[in-house]
Amino acid sequence: MRKMKFISILLASLCLLFVAACSNAGGSKKNVELKFWTISLSPTFDDYINGLVDQFEAENEGVTVIWEDIPFDTVEQRVLTAAASNQLADVLNLNTDYLKKLAAVGAVADLTEKAADVKSDFFEGVWEAGNLGDKTYALPWYLSTGGMLYNKELLKKAGFDHPPATDEEAWEMSEVLYEKLGVYGNTPSNIHLYLPQNGIPLVSEDLKSAAINTPEAVAVFKEFKERFDKGLIPRELLLGQAKANEWYAQEKIAWWGTGPQLFRQVNDLSPEVYKKSDAAPSIVGSSGFNHIAIMNIAVSAKSKAPKEALAFAKFVTNAESQLAFSKIVAILPSVKEAAADEYFTQGENSDDPSEKGRFYAAAQLERAKDMFAPVENISEINKAVNDEFHRVLLENKDPQKAIEDAEARINELLDTE
Amino acid sequence: MYKARHAWMFLAPAGVLLATFSLIPALAALVLSFTNYNVFQPVEWVGLDNFIKAFHDKKFWSALGNTFYYWILVTPALVVLPVFIAILVNQKLMGIKLYRLVYYFPALVSVVVTAILWNWMFASDGIFNYIISLININPINWLTSKEFVMVSLALVTVWQGLGYYMLFYLAGLQSVPTDLYEAAELDGAGIWQKHFFITFPMLRPVIFFITVMSTMSAFKEFTLMLAMTEGGPIGASTTVVYLVFEKAFKQLDMGYASAISFLLFIIILILTLINKKALDRTY
Numbered sequence: 001m002r003k004m005k006f007i008s009i010l011l012a013s014l015c016l017l018f019v020a021a022c023s024n025a026g027g028s029k030k031n032v033e034l035k036f037w038t039i040s041l042s043p044t045f046d047d048y049i050n051g052l053v054d055q056f057e058a059e060n061e062g063v064t065v066i067w068e069d070i071p072f073d074t075v076e077q078r079v080l081t082a083a084a085s086n087q088l089a090d091v092l093n094l095n096t097d098y099l100k101k102l103a104a105v106g107a108v109a110d111l112t113e114k115a116a117d118v119k120s121d122f123f124e125g126v127w128e129a130g131n132l133g134d135k136t137y138a139l140p141w142y143l144s145t146g147g148m149l150y151n152k153e154l155l156k157k158a159g160f161d162h163p164p165a166t167d168e169e170a171w172e173m174s175e176v177l178y179e180k181l182g183v184y185g186n187t188p189s190n191i192h193l194y195l196p197q198n199g200i201p202l203v204s205e206d207l208k209s210a211a212i213n214t215p216e217a218v219a220v221f222k223e224f225k226e227r228f229d230k231g232l233i234p235r236e237l238l239l240g241q242a243k244a245n246e247w248y249a250q251e252k253i254a255w256w257g258t259g260p261q262l263f264r265q266v267n268d269l270s271p272e273v274y275k276k277s278d279a280a281p282s283i284v285g286s287s288g289f290n291h292i293a294i295m296n297i298a299v300s301a302k303s304k305a306p307k308e309a310l311a312f313a314k315f316v317t318n319a320e321s322q323l324a325f326s327k328i329v330a331i332l333p334s335v336k337e338a339a340a341d342e343y344f345t346q347g348e349n350s351d352d353p354s355e356k357g358r359f360y361a362a363a364q365l366e367r368a369k370d371m372f373a374p375v376e377n378i379s380e381i382n383k384a385v386n387d388e389f390h391r392v393l394l395e396n397k398d399p400q401k402a403i404e405d406a407e408a409r410i411n412e413l414l415d416t417e
Numbered sequence: 418m419y420k421a422r423h424a425w426m427f428l429a430p431a432g433v434l435l436a437t438f439s440l441i442p443a444l445a446a447l448v449l450s451f452t453n454y455n456v457f458q459p460v461e462w463v464g465l466d467n468f469i470k471a472f473h474d475k476k477f478w479s480a481l482g483n484t485f486y487y488w489i490l491v492t493p494a495l496v497v498l499p500v501f502i503a504i505l506v507n508q509k510l511m512g513i514k515l516y517r518l519v520y521y522f523p524a525l526v527s528v529v530v531t532a533i534l535w536n537w538m539f540a541s542d543g544i545f546n547y548i549i550s551l552i553n554i555n556p557i558n559w560l561t562s563k564e565f566v567m568v569s570l571a572l573v574t575v576w577q578g579l580g581y582y583m584l585f586y587l588a589g590l591q592s593v594p595t596d597l598y599e600a601a602e603l604d605g606a607g608i609w610q611k612h613f614f615i616t617f618p619m620l621r622p623v624i625f626f627i628t629v630m631s632t633m634s635a636f637k638e639f640t641l642m643l644a645m646t647e648g649g650p651i652g653a654s655t656t657v658v659y660l661v662f663e664k665a666f667k668q669l670d671m672g673y674a675s676a677i678s679f680l681l682f683i684i685i686l687i688l689t690l691i692n693k694k695a696l697d698r699t700y
Contacts, residue, residue, distance in 0.1 A: 076666045083456045105457040105669060235561035236541060239650050252542075379667065390651045394562070 032063045032305045034312055035089040037078075039295065042069035048328055056315050063308050083107060090303040091312050094138065094296050096129045096372055097379045103137035104376035108298040112136045114310055121319065125369025126334045129294040132374050133207065138296035139317040140334035142325055144259030145292050145368040146282040147357035149266065153276045154254040157181055163255055163280040167198075170283055174232050177254050184253045187237045187244060188224065191389040192382035195220065196371040197285030202381055202410060203373035210410035212385065213403050221392050221399035228393040238393065249273050257282055259293060260330040260357025279357035281364060292368035294334065330358040332365060339365055377413040384409040443682075450675035457669070467676035477677060479652055480660040481684075483567060487656060488635040490571035495578045495631040496624060502579060503586035504612065517587070521580035528577075532644030535573045536560070560646055563653040570641055570654055578634075582627050589623035590616070625696040629689050636685050657681050 041049060053065045068089070070078050076098060082088045094102065102108050112135045119127060122140055130138035150163040158177045164170035164185070174185030188194060195202060195217060204211040227233055236242035237253075248256040249269035256266075260279065267274040284290050297317050303309045315321060322333035323341055333339050339362065347359035372378045388406040391397040450467055452460045471477045506517045523531075538544050539559035546556040559569040593616060601611050617624075639658040642648055648655035648663070655663075657677060665674035 080456050080666060080669070101669060102457070105455055107457040234541070235558055235650075239561055239646075241536065241560055241646060241649070242540070377668075387651050390649075394650060 032308050034063060034065045034091060034303075034305060034309055036065050036067045036091045036312065036316075037089040038067070038069050038093040039075055039095070040069065040072045041093075045325075045328070048325060051324075052316060052321055056312055059315075060308065060311065063305075063312075065312060079107075086302070088300045088302065090300050090305060090309040091316070092298050092300065093141065094298050096294055096296060096370060097382070099130065099138050099296050099298060100132050100372070100374065100376055100378050102298070103132040103135075106301055108137045109301045109303070109306065109310075110135055110137060111139065111299065111310070115139055115314070118314055118317075121335050121337065123334060123336060123339070123365065123368075125289075126292060126294060128374065129292075129370040129372070130296050130298070132376065138298040139313055141295045141297050141317050142322065142331040143292050143294040143334050143368075144261060144331055145290055145361045145364045146257060147260045147263075147361050148255050148257050148280040148282050149248065149260075149263050149277050149353055149357065150255035150280055151248070151251060151273065151276055152278055154181065154183060154251060158254070163278075164283065165281075167283055167285070171227060171232070173254075174227075175230065178230075178232055183251065184232065184234055184237075184247075185255060186232070187234060187247075187253055187256075189237055189240060189244075190386075191220075191224075192385045193291045193371055194285070195385070197287055197289065197291060199285070199287040201373070202385060203375060203414070207373060207375050208414060210407040210414070212410065213407040217403050218399050221389060221402060224389070225392050225399065233393070235394070239390065245269065255280075260354050260361050263330070263354045263357055274353070277353050279353040279360060281360040284364070284367060288367060289371075290364060290368050291371040292365075294370060326358075330354045330361070332358070332362055375414065377416070380413050381410050384413070446675040447679055449672055450679050452672045454671045454675075455669040456671060463672065467673045468680070470673060471677055471680060476652065476655070476660060477657075480655045480657045483652075483654060484636055484638075484656045484658075486567050487571055487574075487638060488632060490568060491574050491578075491635045492628065492631045494571070494575045495582050496628050498575070499579055499582040499627070500586050500617070500620065500624075502583045503590055504616065506583070507587060507590045517583075520583055523577045523579070524581040526577070528640040529644050531573060531577060532641060535569075536645055539569055561650055563650060566646060566650065566654045570638075570645065573641060573645070574635075574638065578631065582631065585623055585627055586620060589620045593619045621696065625692060628692050628696060632688055632692065633685055636681060636688075 036053070038049060049067055049069075053067055056065060057063060075094075079088065079092070079098075079102070088107070092108070094108075099108065111130070115136060118139070119136075126140045126143060127136070129140055130136050148163060154177070155161070155163065155173075158173070158180050160173060160176075164173050167186075170186045177183050177185045192202065195212065198216075198220070200214060200217045200220065201211045203209070224233070228238075234242070234247075234252075237244055237247065244253065244256050244258065245262065245265045246269060247253045249266050251273060263274075263277075263279065266277065282290055297313045299306065299309045299313055317335070319333070319335045319337040322335050323338040323343070325331065326333050326338065327343060332344070344359065344362035347355035350356045350359070373381070375381070385406050388397070388402040388409075392399050392402045449460075451462060451464060453463050453466075454460045502520055506513055506520065526534075540546075541556055541558070541561075543559075545559065549555075549557065557565055559565050597615050597619075598611055601615060606614070636656075637658055638656055639662060642654050642656055642659045643662070646654045648659045658681070661674045661677050661681075664670045664677065
C-alpha cells in the first residue's frame, strides 16, 4: 500500500513537471537581455541614456537593456577582454577608426542589408563612417563638425577685431599674435585630417594604394616646416602631450578649433576666459569639406539576440532620440530629420559660445564628411602620416622623402588587409 | 612534528595564485606567439613567423634600443643612490623617521598622478625651464625632443624608486653587525673605508636583489610612457612593452605581441643570469 502511494506521488510529480515544461516552451515570452556600452557618457548623461533604455523596454516587452559606460581610453582593452571571454556587449558605441578595425576581424555585424531601411534617414557623408569597403557595419550616432572658440581680448590686444575665416588668414594672424603677445593661433595636431580637407587624400578612391605622394602634399609639409621654424607651432600640442582646452583656458592660444560640445570645458577650467570668448565657424579646407567626428552604434556579430540588438541600435539612432540628445549638449544629430529641426537655427546671436557654436556647426553639416578612408588599418595609416610629418618638423627630414616614406608605409598597410 | 606535507599546504594557496595569474597566462602567451590570434577570428598556427617578423621589424629594434637606453639610465642610479640615502637615514637622530617617510613618499604616489605632476614640471613654460633660465640656459624640450625624452622619463623613475629601494638597503644595514664598524674604527678606518670594506660587501645580496628587481622593472616599464608621452616623440620613448601594448590592443595582433613578450622574457632572463654570476656570492 505504502509502495503504491509513493509511486502515485512520483508519477503525479513527473506529470506536473512535464506539463510545466511544455507550457513554458510554447507559452510565455522569453526574456531577452541586451548589454549596451557607451563611451564616456556617464555620469553627465545618465538621465538621458536611462530614459532611452526605459522607453525601449516599455515599447519592447520582455527586453531588458543593461547599460554600461566605458571610459574613452579603456575602450579597446575592454572590448578585447570582453570578446575573449564572450562577454562583448550586444550593442556598442564605437569611434570610427576602431569600428573599422573590429569590422575587419568580424567582431561586429554586417548591417548593409539589415539597416538598408534606415540608410536614407542619414546624411550620406556621415553614413559612410560606418563602412568598411562597401559594407556597412554601424549606424551613425551623434557627431560634431567642429567650430572655433576664440578669445576676443587676446585678438583685440594683437590688433584684430574678428577671428580668422580662412587658413591663410589664420596663419598671418598667428604670426602677429606670436610676435606681439607670445601666444599661439593655429595649433595643428592632425595632419592626417588637414591633408584630405585640403584636397589631398591619403588613400586612392579604389582603396588599393596610397594617394599622398603629390607635389601638393610636399608643399604642405614644406609650408608647415617654415611655420614651425618661426616658432608658430607649439611642440607639446603638435605631439599631443598638452591639452588644447587647458592651453586655451590659460590664454596660451588665441583660438581653439573643436566641436562646440567641448567649449564648456573652458568654462569649467576658467570661467573668466570663457566670458572673454566667442564662437565662430570652423575654417573649412580648400576641398570645401570639413571632417566630421562621428560616434557610431554597432551590433556585436556574436549577439545572442541580434534582432533585438538591431532594433535597439535603430532606436538609439533614430531622429527622435538624437534630437533629444542634441538638446541637452551641443552635439549634432546624424539624421536629416532631426538636423532640420528649428532648434538648430537658433543660437546665432546667443551670448553663450556653446549655443552659438552649435548653430555654426549645424550650418556646416552639409559641408561635412568623414575624411577617414573606409579601410581596416586607417589608424595606422593616420599615425604613419603624422610620424613622417613630425620627422619633417622636429628632425629636419626632407619633405619629399617623408612623403615617399609615408606612401610606402600606407601601401604596406593596405597590402596586409 | 614538522612534515613536508605541512609545508606544501602552506605553499599551496600562493602556488595556486601564482600558477593561475602568472604561470598559466605566460604559457598561454608562449603558445599564442606561434599563432595569428586576434581574439575574434579562429586561431591559425604560423610557426616561427611572428619571431621572424620581429627580427625584421625596425620598430621592434627601435623599441629594444629605447628599452636598453632606459635601463642604462635607471638601474645604476637605483642601485647606487638609495645606498647613500639609506646610510643617511640609518642614523640615530631625532626625527629620522620623518626623513625616511619623506624619502619613501614618492613610491606611494600613483603613476598617473606622477605623470601629470612631472608633465607640468617638464612643460615648455614649466618650473625646470624657469630654473635653468635663471642661469641663462635656453629652454629644453624635456619630453618633446628625441634627445631628452628618455632622460626625463628616467629622472621620474629614479625619483619614484629611490625611497622604495632605500627601504631594502635600510633593512640590509640593520643586519650589519655594529662590532665590525667598531673594530674598523679601532684599526683607524675612516668613514669611506668603513663603508667600502664593510657596508658594501655586507650589502652584496641586497645589491644583487635590487639590481635584478630594477632591471626587470626597467625592462617592463610602460605606464609612465603611456601617461606622459604615448611613446613619442615619433617613437623615441616607445619601449618593448609599449610596443606590445600597441600591437595587442590597438592593432589586434595578439600573436605577434605575444612573440615580442617572449623575446623580452628571454632578454630579461639572460640579464638576470649575468647579474647572478657577477653579484650573487654568499659569504
